[in-house]
Amino acid sequence: MSLLAFGLNHRRAPISVLERAALDEASLAQILAAASDSPDISEHVVVATCNRTEIYAEVSGFHGAVADLTEAFTSSTGITHDDLKAHLDLHYGDAAVAHVFNVAAGLDSMAVGESQILGQLRAALARGQSDGHVGSSLNSLVQQALRTGKQVHSETGIDxxxxxxxxxxxxxxxxxxxxxxxxxxxxxxxxxxxxxxxxxxxxxxxxxxxxxxxxxxxxxxxxxxxxxxxxxxxxxxxxxxxxxxxxxxxxxxxxxxxxxxxxxxxxxxxxxxxxxxxxxxxxxxxxxxxxxxxxxxxxxxxxxxxxxxxGTVPEVEQARSLVGDAVTRHLGARAASQAAPTVRALRAAAQQVVGRELGRLDQRTPDMSAEHRAEVERAVHRIVDKLLHQPTVRAKELAVDGRLGEYEDALRQLFDLHADGGVL
The missing domain is CATH 3.40.50.720 (NAD(P)-binding Rossmann-like Domain)
Incomplete structure (x- = not known):
């Protein structure tokens, strides 16, 4: 899954277009429903203010999601396909994550540093949660962006x-x-x-x-x-x-x-x-x-x-630095979470092997004392943990670098991992 930020804002669209893109309750509900029906969109939230109408979505397919959101946007507002294409502000992947953080911090506002966007973004998230359109990934993103926005206002003079x-x-x-x-x-x-x-x-x-x-x-x-x-x-x-x-x-x-x-x-x-x-x-x-x-x-x-x-405004530069650090941390955590399924599968496979071997040991040494048996189990688990430590760390590092895919394939082949975490 990757993040997509899609919509119109004051940076690329004239006021006349933004006014036509303004959402009433009916058109907002229509966009939310259309996004929910898209097979390429798993989570989404709509942020609608006087200067922006944007959709932040977790998507599995870029082109399919853009096509579906384009149709939803044009059918529920007074915006034509040509106007949307001419003024669309589109961000994908890491750039979309950075965009959401900049919006929350007031760095993308017409009046730089305005704090009203925090309440507007919080309300959009609450609606998405209530409607069931927001899952763990988008919730984590927006919540962290909101915390960073508050930090910017409390630790810099951007106000x-x-x-x-x-x-x-x-x-x-x-x-x-x-x-x-x-x-x-x-x-x-x-x-x-x-x-x-x-x-x-x-x-x-x-x-x-x-x-x-x-x-x-x-x-x-x-x-x-x-x-x-x-x-x-x-x-x-x-x-x-x-x-x-x-x-x-x-x-x-x-x-x-x-x-x-x-x-x-x-x-x-x-x-x-x-x-x-x-x-x-x-x-x-x-x-x-x-x-x-x-x-x-x-x-x-x-x-x-x-x-x-x-030529620069110190408060803005300080805010950008805070936002940049927060984006880097979030991207790192987001990437590391992508490695979690492979790490779980690897450890689950190891536990299956350990369980079978300890079972064989029980059959072959029925007279072993409970104390000795417990010590053997601890030793085996320590060995497995040490053997899996470096592959686990490396998986997270490669995820952050965007190179997890080939490593996952190698692990699955080397350890004969099933999709459910078992071994052949």
Whole structure:
């Protein structure tokens, strides 16, 4: 069995596609049922949030499982085969395990380090357990990922990453355009990071706040909460021309603001200074924008440098290190467990041989005392344990290295092992 992570998320799919992929109770039940009917899927869990709809599954056949999940996904949502194929985020084997751990730690979230995903993943696991779709393998994986996610939040400062990035961006923007109290701030996007940016700008005393979002209703909700105004996406050009500071985090797979957009805004503004803060990954604002006179652009790399991390964010790097160590441990334990059936078969075969030989000894030495007989049994078992120790250790080592198959075949031939652990 291998792990498969299948679905759509903000890294590869535009918001319009994610919105169509959103699952209600009926479509979620339909996907779960279809996955259960697949002969190539033994365990599965569905994680559905505003920024991702993903299925994590233990599969025996990659191509069959992908085909079945594709059919389940398209038939239960408004996503066409072409859209799914164009934006599908697919991970298999070790990469899928690492993906689940990164998701749980908030490293794959639109707002890096957000902890809400822990509750969402825990709820998805609970549903899978209740419905009987989660077995020991997937349960172990998700539980360990959840523990690692909690460790990341308790042992690193990742909870502060988003606030630190926004703060650094606003500091740099003020240095370029002047105090926010005299500035018009435009926030493009209405997700968690955009909401944080908008809230921070207002708390710093921004003179005006405007929100532009693909889904206008969400933009209106965010703007009203902060006593700002909202404009529809088709008015982005006018909003750019009015704004002194532009903060963008849309989760779009393409550019939300291009060089041409900013050049036009600069013409309309008469060349007055503008600061652009790009909090998205991949980036929302064309990097060439920084070459325009009077314009400064700060992306995540530049903000990381401002925070003293040479282009990286220390809390994120620390979190990635913790997650990497946890993934390595889990993969090692997972691989070692794959060797368990062969090890059990080998030891069971040895016990059968020991049992038969001790039985023959009983027949040939009926006068042996119980004390001597017990000592002989202990000696025989010690010899067998020592003989099997190295083959057992080697099986686990090769499992971790992904080379167990040939060793299993060799053991079965050398020791004449049956599938049930017996010997010929």
């Amino acid at each position: 502060e990453v988003s606030r630190s990035l926004v703060g650094a961006g606003l500091d740099a923007a003020e240095q370029h355009v002047g105090p926010l109290a005299d500035a018009h701030v435009l926030v493009v996007g209405a997700g968690a990071m955009s909401a944080l940016a908008a809230t921070s700008a207002v708390r710093r005393g921004a003179e005006r706040l405007t929100v532009v979002n693909r889904t206008h209703e969400r933009g209106v909700a965010l703007a009203e909460r902060l006593e700002g105004t909202a404009r529809p996406l088709d008015e982005l050009a006018e909003a750019l021309a009015d704004a002194d500071v532009v903060i963008s985090c849309t989760g779009s797979t393409g550019l939300a603001i291009t060089l041409a957009d900013v050049a036009d805004a600069q013409v309309a503004r008469g060349g007055r200074r503008q600061a652009f803060v790009d909090l998205a990954l991949p980036h929302d604002i064309g990097q060439e924008v920084a070459d325009l006179t009077g314009v400064v652009r700060l992306g995540l790399a530049e903000l990381g440098e401002l925070l003293g991390s040479s």
